[in-house]
Amino acid sequence: MNLDWLDAFLVSGLFFVVMIIGLALLLHIQLGLARIANFGVVGFWGIGMYSFGVLFVKVDWPFGDPWPFLISAAFGSVVAGLSGLLVGWLIADLDEDGVLVGTLGFATAVWILATTEQDLTGGALGMGGLRFPYDIGTVKANETLWLVLLIIVVALILYYVHRVHRAPYGRLLTAIGDNEPLARSLGKATFRTKIWLFAFASAGMGLLGAMYGVMERFLETANIGIDITLAAIVGLILGGTARVWGAVIGVAISVGVFDILVQSYLPLPRDWYSQAIPVLREAIFGAVLIIVLLFRPLGVLGDMRRDKLMRSMHGD
Amino acid sequence: MTDPVEAPAEVRPRIHIEKVVKSFSGRVVVDVDEMVLGEHPIEGLIGPNGAGKTTLMRMIMHSTALDQGRITLLPSGAEGEQIELSQLPTHHMASHGVVKSNQVIMDFEKLTIWDSLLLALAGAKYEQPLRIFSESDLFQESAETAREFLDFFSFGDPFGHAESAGEKKLLDIVRCLMLKPKFLLLDEPTAGLPDETTDKVMQVVRELAVSGTSIVIVEHDLNVIWSLSDQVHFMAEGSVVMRGDPKTIRENHTVVEKYLGEGHV
Ligand SMILES: Nc1ncnc2c1ncn2[C@@H]1O[C@H](COP(=O)(O)OP(=O)(O)O)[C@@H](O)[C@H]1O
Ligand SMILES: [Mg+2]
Numbered sequence: 001m002n003l004d005w006l007d008a009f010l011v012s013g014l015f016f017v018v019m020i021i022g023l024a025l026l027l028h029i030q031l032g033l034a035r036i037a038n039f040g041v042v043g044f045w046g047i048g049m050y051s052f053g054v055l056f057v058k059v060d061w062p063f064g065d066p067w068p069f070l071i072s073a074a075f076g077s078v079v080a081g082l083s084g085l086l087v088g089w090l091i092a093d094l095d096e097d098g099v100l101v102g103t104l105g106f107a108t109a110v111w112i113l114a115t116t117e118q119d120l121t122g123g124a125l126g127m128g129g130l131r132f133p134y135d136i137g138t139v140k141a142n143e144t145l146w147l148v149l150l151i152i153v154v155a156l157i158l159y160y161v162h163r164v165h166r167a168p169y170g171r172l173l174t175a176i177g178d179n180e181p182l183a184r185s186l187g188k189a190t191f192r193t194k195i196w197l198f199a200f201a202s203a204g205m206g207l208l209g210a211m212y213g214v215m216e217r218f219l220e221t222a223n224i225g226i227d228i229t230l231a232a233i234v235g236l237i238l239g240g241t242a243r244v245w246g247a248v249i250g251v252a253i254s255v256g257v258f259d260i261l262v263q264s265y266l267p268l269p270r271d272w273y274s275q276a277i278p279v280l281r282e283a284i285f286g287a288v289l290i291i292v293l294l295f296r297p298l299g300v301l302g303d304m305r306r307d308k309l310m311r312s313m314h315g316d
Numbered sequence: 317m318t319d320p321v322e323a324p325a326e327v328r329p330r331i332h333i334e335k336v337v338k339s340f341s342g343r344v345v346v347d348v349d350e351m352v353l354g355e356h357p358i359e360g361l362i363g364p365n366g367a368g369k370t371t372l373m374r375m376i377m378h379s380t381a382l383d384q385g386r387i388t389l390l391p392s393g394a395e396g397e398q399i400e401l402s403q404l405p406t407h408h409m410a411s412h413g414v415v416k417s418n419q420v421i422m423d424f425e426k427l428t429i430w431d432s433l434l435l436a437l438a439g440a441k442y443e444q445p446l447r448i449f450s451e452s453d454l455f456q457e458s459a460e461t462a463r464e465f466l467d468f469f470s471f472g473d474p475f476g477h478a479e480s481a482g483e484k485k486l487l488d489i490v491r492c493l494m495l496k497p498k499f500l501l502l503d504e505p506t507a508g509l510p511d512e513t514t515d516k517v518m519q520v521v522r523e524l525a526v527s528g529t530s531i532v533i534v535e536h537d538l539n540v541i542w543s544l545s546d547q548v549h550f551m552a553e554g555s556v557v558m559r560g561d562p563k564t565i566r567e568n569h570t571v572v573e574k575y576l577g578e579g580h581v
Contacts, residue, residue: 163448178424187410
């Protein structure tokens with residue numbers, strides 16, 4: 001197979017886009033179904049990435065690959081899941097503004113921890129020592145295989161979200177997002193459902209963080225800024241929650257356009273890429289977020305047409 | 317009485333309300349010293365607007381917190397322990413068979429009618445995050461029950477959403493029925509329903525009562541109360557001012573007319 005067209009830049013660009021798609025899909029369940037606006041995506045992603053990285057690098061592993069990676073990644077997911085459980089427990093009964101402040105606050109706390117716990121994380125200087133749990137030859141081959149593995153993980157997330165819409169669990173989440181007191185009066189443990197949803201989705205975000213850490217081989221606090229959250233939210237909102245593919249398409253046309261198309265295929269002056277483009281991207285995503293916060297267009301995305309769905313599942 | 321519907325009081329689930337008080341911004345809205353609901357199969361709860369009927373029902377469901385007092389469920393004779401409802405979270409009520417329909421329209425905008433019924437029928441085991449293939453099991457277990465009610469009440473398009481206010485109101489009641497209530501509270505169930513639907517709801521209510529469910533019904537249409545209930549509680553200004561069988565209440569012209577206006581008895 002000729003992979004010449006696949007340069008290093010494109011591999012890392014695609015990796016980023018696919019990873020954000022994964023985050024947007026997890027957000028689709030939280031925000032699209034249960035209507036919990038998690039603005040702290042990067043916090044769960046980042047705590048997974050750092051927990052993974054610290055364990056992977058600091059432990060003198062007695063076993064060979066891929067075990068150090070698998071154990072550390074599981075650890076990162078569990079830490080992210082537990083923090084999701086804790087944050088979920090704190091915010092589950094708050095109103096929209098409380099959820100917003102709580103999740104944003106959590107992401108900030110993770111950033112502060114990563115910056116100040118220098119012995120563990122290397123602080124602002126960053127932490128190296130990460131590597132792929134295999135070596136199949138060239139750096140490019142390793143990175144490409146890692147991209148393929150990420151695509152498999154995200155495809156599984158996509159399939160899961162697709163199934164959730166067609167399962168009693170998805171119906172329950174939709175009901176909770178729609179009218180929680182009514183769901184409660186039907187005997188649904190809405191609080192517990194919400195905090196477990198937070199835990200599971202956060203564990204998934206943590207796993208994606210761990211995979212990203214491996215791809216970067218170097219953990220920096222600059223990685224865990226608000227732009228990860230922004231990218232996932234903007235992508236989800238652009239694509240809408242009417243169908244599961246919305247998250248995929250939305251991220252592809254937002255992050256994909258900026259991080260791949262504009263940067264590698266538009267004949268723009270070199271120095272724009274390091275200065276103007278990232279700033280412009282940040283400004284546009286930030287503006288979209290402000291619009292989201294001001295006008296809360298979460299309800300106008302168009303939701304999954306359950307009438308069609310039900311007819312296709314149970315109609316004659 | 318020779319009413320064949322009447323089962324002995326001790327076998328029906330009852331709700332015991334003791335020294336229950338609720339105020340909103342300093343104004344006492346409910347203040348009931350003692351009250352037992354469910355000694356008769358179907359009991360009416362009547363009184364003027366603002367008497368506190370809805371608030372009292374919400375307090376029983378613990379969807380409105382009590383300022384003071386205690387509400388306990390005394391399960392039917394055979395089933396042991398009494399349950400302190402005022403200590404239970406709202407979502408535990410249904411599992412004890414205590415279910416309430418809503419006076420104001422409550423609906424899931426995003427769920428279809430079928431969804432609503434399946435949601436009510438689904439046990440927690442079907443709704444676990446990892447059970448992404450359980451829909452067909454749930455459907456197999458529940459479809460027959462759901463269909464029976466969908467046909468009986470002749471919903472327009474059960475794969476669509478409830479459209480009219482009447483349909484939403486009816487759906488709220490049907491959701492309650494899906495929960496197999498042992499103690500059913502109905503807050504103005506017939507308001508906004510077409511006559512033939514009202515008749516059907518009343519028919520189901522009677523059948524439920526015969527099979528041992530205790531029913532308390534708040535209703536403005538007093539004809540429904542007089543024809544349906546075995547016992548009537550009359551509430552005014554937060555307290556129960558009178559109780560008795562419908563005949564006794566109707567004989568008390570002065571009280572009823574004072575609160576409800578003329579022509580009601
Ligand atoms: N959530 C609330 N906040 C403030 N006042 C309320 C609230 N709910 C009910 N009330 C007041 O309590 C009184 C009793 O209301 P309600 O229980 O709905 O009466 P009923 O059902 O008998 O018509 C009314 O005056 C109503 O305005
Ligand atoms: Mg009322």
